[in-house]
Amino acid sequence: MLEMFREAIRSIFANKLRSFLSMLGIVIGVAAVIAVVSVAEGTRQAIKENIIAIGSNVIMITPGFAGGRAGQTAVALSDLLTKDDAKEIAASCPSLSYVTPVHQGNFTIQYGRQNTMATVLAVEPSFFKMLKLNLAEGEFFTDEENLAARRVAVIGSDVANNLFPEGDAIGKTIRISSQRIRQTYTVIGVLEKSGNLLFLNPDRSVIVPFASADQRLFPRRYVSSIIAQASSEQLAQQAVSEIDSVLYSKFLDENKYRIISQEAMLQTLNQTMQLLAFMLGSIAGISLLVGGIGIMNIMLVSVAERTKEIGIRKAIGATNLHILLQFLIESSTLTTTAGGIGIAVGILISRFIAKLGSLRTAVTPGVILIAVSISIAVGIFFGVFPARRASKLNPVEALRYE
Known part of the structure; x- marks a missing residue:
């Protein structure tokens, strides 16, 4: 496995410009996801602090x-x-x-x-x-x-x-x-x-x-x-019930009035901001899809260029699984590296947004974990087809390939 990883690194550095261009889409996608989600999370925290500041009663x-x-x-x-x-x-x-x-x-x-x-x-x-x-x-x-x-x-x-x-x-x-x-x-x-x-x-x-x-x-x-x-804060829920009793006895319809407590506001805030973060993250995630397609195209080109190499490796005993893992590790290394760079760029962008405007941003460990997981998943998902194609090559035909 270690030798496969070393081979993947050598292959990536053998075509530096092509590797960089294939990673660029993932870098932009991860950075965009972190930046927009950090803005949504920062806004949520700021509003939550304002609500909590006035007390839960x-x-x-x-x-x-x-x-x-x-x-x-x-x-x-x-x-x-x-x-x-x-x-x-x-x-x-x-x-x-x-x-x-x-x-x-x-x-x-x-x-x-x-x-x-x-x-x-x-x-x-x-x-x-x-x-x-x-x-x-x-x-x-x-x-x-x-x-x-x-x-x-x-x-x-x-x-x-x-x-x-x-x-x-x-x-x-x-x-x-x-x-x-x-x-x-x-x-x-x-x-x-x-x-x-x-x-x-x-x-x-x-x-x-x-x-x-x-x-x-x-x-x-x-x-x-x-x-x-x-x-007191301990009597807040009892107070809500007492108010509801007074108003319902007058209007006989609970829809005619709204009783908004801090607990209800925080619950609504969390639901709204989670939906907003999901929508913004999904939009930014489209660039990850584009980047993943770019990775798959580059890997297909790599398979075509290394057909004779694949034939030689199979001739000396490499199995289909070895070839499959080799190309999967290569694509995952590309996307994981790109994801790491994208995380750093996303954090820098979020800090720049916070300094430039009045928006508050917050990069949480959860967002970084999601970004890394998505990067690895993209590498595996879009690397499977090229890797499978490489593993299925006939060694005799591969050796004759020009």
Whole structure:
């Protein structure tokens, strides 16, 4: 076996350029698989960390859908949850420590000649505690300011940078407007950068007291969602059950509302990112197929060139199995070497992507193991036909081959 491996190495180095070109497809395929899967894995880890950062006891309640049965079209509900539902949930669910209704909408935010688009979130002060938001400067609005419907606002870091590029946002009056609405609010706080949390992006948000925005900015009865927090992580599942009981007794249809806990979000995230990684990896894997076909073609050429050599080896006692193994080892060595180079190139590409943009990448041992396994499998799969063809050559005819 060792002698066969040495012979395979000698054969590969005897035609360096041809060997390099045949390996190139495998190198590109393995590198592409590692690069795209590392991006998907890095993104999954980043989102997972953001979800975990807010704690496993935060629960989000959103409208669901109606219909979808007996041929009916399912319709997403927006006019469903109210602030009274939030009050009822708070009163009826002993496992909860905080509950806030949430109005959410996109508005134009203006200060002087600067303006930007941002999401306005109308919430109660407990919102900051639930999402563990921190201040870069200023202060949060209080329960007293919320009850008094004070027009004060806490703005995200991106909004602050856009409206106040030179800093000093505290105490400034901003204008929140849409086609029909125009209201002024005083900035009392600027948030530290946090990234996406619970389907929200505080960095791109303006957060105002619920009572002050309930009719001024959102002249409608229904709220966008309700956010609650269980008293502890151990009570999170019990809290979900209590909320479900309250809402089902009102709507009598579990499809009309959605209760999203951290566990459910993580499960959905893992399923989605695994599917995405599989799709991206499959697309990149097409180049591995092309590379494998290239290996098979090169091996067929090698068999043709070495026909007389095969005849001599058979004449001095080499069996069909020896010839078959010789060419299989040669093709596997080619693809395994190419796979190793592809892994190194893929890691370099993933690091370059991470440095070049804002994407996070993560190369896991599992991805590398899969890449190596695929490389070996490609070598064996696409090497079988040429190797079998070589082993079946008639030694007399092979010796006469010119």
